[in-house]
Amino acid sequence: MEICRLPVRRDNYIFLLYDAQSRRAAVVDPADAPPVLTQLSQWQAELTDILITHHHGDHIGGISELKHVFPAARVYGGAGDRGRIPEQEVFLEDGDRLTVLRQPAEVLFVPGHTSAHIAYWFTKTADLFCGDTLFAGGCGRLFEGTPAQMLQSLDRLRNLPPETQVWCAHEYTLSNLTFALTVEPTNPALLERYTSVQRCREQGIPTIPTTIAQELATNPFCRWEQPSLHQATGYDEPVRVFAKLRGMKDVF
Ligand code: ZN
Ligand code: FE
Numbered sequence: 583m584e585i586c587r588l589p590v591r592r593d594n595y596i597f598l599l600y601d602a603q604s605r606r607a608a609v610v611d612p613a614d615a616p617p618v619l620t621q622l623s624q625w626q627a628e629l630t631d632i633l634i635t636h637h638h639g640d641h642i643g644g645i646s647e648l649k650h651v652f653p654a655a656r657v658y659g660g661a662g663d664r665g666r667i668p669e670q671e672v673f674l675e676d677g678d679r680l681t682v683l684r685q686p687a688e689v690l691f692v693p694g695h696t697s698a699h700i701a702y703w704f705t706k707t708a709d710l711f712c713g714d715t716l717f718a719g720g721c722g723r724l725f726e727g728t729p730a731q732m733l734q735s736l737d738r739l740r741n742l743p744p745e746t747q748v749w750c751a752h753e754y755t756l757s758n759l760t761f762a763l764t765v766e767p768t769n770p771a772l773l774e775r776y777t778s779v780q781r782c783r784e785q786g787i788p789t790i791p792t793t794i795a796q797e798l799a800t801n802p803f804c805r806w807e808q809p810s811l812h813q814a815t816g817y818d819e820p821v822r823v824f825a826k827l828r829g830m831k832d833v834f
Contacts, residue, residue: 583683583707585749587788588617593753594640595790597711598622601683606630608682610702610711611751612644619651628652631682634659635713636699637666641751645669660691662698674700692739694732695722701739708746709791712739717750718792719775720758721803723832729825733806736824740804744795755779755789761834762802765814765827771799802827 586598590613597610598621608631612618622629629652634642637659645657645668658680661673674680676691682704690701692715699722701712714722715732716739724732739748759776766772775796779789797804802811806823815826 583685583704585709586621587749587790588621589753589788590614590617591640595749595751595753595788596644597749599683599685600625600627604683606683608633609644609648610749611635611641611713612648613640613642615644615647615651618644618648629655631655632657633682633702633711634663634667634670635701635711635715635751636660636696637663638696638714641713642667660698660700662693663696666698676700690735690738692735694724694727694735697726699727699735703742703746708743709749710739710742710746710794711749713751715739715750716748716797716801716804717752717758718748718755718789718797719762719779719801720754720831721801721828724828729828730821732828733821733824736803740794740798742794744793744798746794747791748793748797749791753788753790755792756783759800761831762800764834765802765830766805766808766810769800769810775800 584600588596594613596612599608605627607627607629610633649669657669658672659667659670661675674689678689680687687702687704692701695714703710806820812818815823817823
């Protein structure tokens with residue numbers, strides 16, 4: 583399975599998964615259809631699956647047009663998103679297993695950014711598609727969830743194998759790391775990552791995917807046990823540390 587990253591809109595990524603042998607493809611969070619259709623026609627591939635992490639417009643905008651061209655493509659989303667994702671036909675719960683392009687995947691219910699947000703974890707290839715839950719160097723805003731819910735969701739994601747490739751839906755890395763440095767100014771791994779991300783972005787190179795290992799080392803929203811973050815927030819209880827950090831980032 584090949585993974586192709588399509589940058590769209592201001593800072594969104596659409597991910598296309600491609601199985602060259604069967605000429606079949608799947609897409610994750612198609613904000614818009616045209617770039618997906620262009621890539622599919624270059625491969626001469628058939629789109630069989632449309633995987634949605636949550637109902638926001640920049641994750642579902644292309645569904646109807648894709649379904650118009652590939653009526654057999656199945657639209658997957660969280661059970662709690664019933665009525666909010668156009669053409670949804672598979673309603674997924676935590677722990678559900680599916681096979682996409684012959685690869686096994688597991689559904690993780692990760693509420694916080696929205697109340698029905700899910701992530702797709704491809705267990706054999708160690709690829710995680712986590713929408714707007716975990717970002718490189720940050721996490722999603724809490725639109726429909728509590729800090730406690732988001733903390734639990736991030737805790738599950740950070741406990742995946744460290745080598746897991748994390749395909750998050752936005753290129754927010756540089757601004758996330760700029761904030762991270764204000765709360766952990768002496769974290770050596772963070773300082774090093776900031777420099778390399780800055781260099782990438784100057785050249786227009788994407789910083790996605792990241793890995794769980796990299797997030798554990800540098801993402802403050804995965805590091806609530808760190809004394810440096812207790813000092814920065816004035817708390818040591820995980821939910822309070824997390825809520826304070828999220829609040830600081832909201833107004834950063
Ligand atoms: Zn969103
Ligand atoms: Fe988004």
